[in-house]
Amino acid sequence: xxxxxxxxxxxxxxxxxxxxxxxxxxxxxxxxxxxxxxxxxxxxxxxxxxxxxxxxxxxxxxxxxxxxxxxxxxxxxxxxxxxxxxxxxxxxxxxxxxxxxxxxxxxxxxxxxxxxxxxxxxxxxxxxxxxxxxxxxxxxxxxxxxxxxxxxxxxxxxxxxxxxxxxxxxxxxxxxxxxxxxxxxxxxxxxxx
Numbered sequence: 001x002x003x004x005x006x007x008x009x010x011x012x013x014x015x016x017x018x019x020x021x022x023x024x025x026x027x028x029x030x031x032x033x034x035x036x037x038x039x040x041x042x043x044x045x046x047x048x049x050x051x052x053x054x055x056x057x058x059x060x061x062x063x064x065x066x067x068x069x070x071x072x073x074x075x076x077x078x079x080x081x082x083x084x085x086x087x088x089x090x091x092x093x094x095x096x097x098x099x100x101x102x103x104x105x106x107x108x109x110x111x112x113x114x115x116x117x118x119x120x121x122x123x124x125x126x127x128x129x130x131x132x133x134x135x136x137x138x139x140x141x142x143x144x145x146x147x148x149x150x151x152x153x154x155x156x157x158x159x160x161x162x163x164x165x166x167x168x169x170x171x172x173x174x175x176x177x178x179x180x181x182x183x184x185x186x187x188x189x190x191x192x193x
Contacts, residue, residue: 010090011166012082016176020080038078039071041103042096049141050103062106065181070102073177082169091169097147101154101174104134108155131156 012019041047054063074095077083083093108130122129135152139145150170157167158174167175 010092011168012091012172016167016172020076020176023080039074041067041070042099044096046138046141046143047096047099047103049137050100053137054103054107057107058109062109065178066103066106068181069105069174069177070099071177072180073098073102073173076176076180077169077173093169097150097170098173100134100138100143100147101151101170102177104130104137104151105155105158105174105178106130107133107137127156127159 041051054066058066074083077093077098081087082091087093106126108124108126108128124132131152131154134155135148138148138151150168153168154171154174157171158178160175
């Protein structure tokens, strides 16, 4: 379960892609990535609602990008050992939260949703608009506010390569996963897995 608001999470040094490079990690091992279930989508009421929503909003290529963002985020967190104790607890690693943030990160692309009641498109960037829409959807579906807020911030900041200070793990997952899928800059050796 995602940490409650009282649970303090450590941050990943920023920029996360440079921090990863400084670790000199080998690419994730094929046996680990080929483990049955490694890339499986968590089966929870929230993830099922997120999949149903995004399947209706995005074209197939956009939906596939969201799935790949999740897969790259899992591979990267595994390579950096952020998914294992004590790192997992320190960073607040949560598979469901990572999936929701990665899968909903491009919810702001939807043209119909971006139009207001007056028929005009929102002036918000797709990152900010998407973060707000994802937060609203998660709260409507019964997610706790801490999770909804964290997903919102991860989506709002997912296209930033430079952050002041550090970023929380969920933000790093979306940022690195999407960056890896689009241009392969997060962990260049992952382009061959």
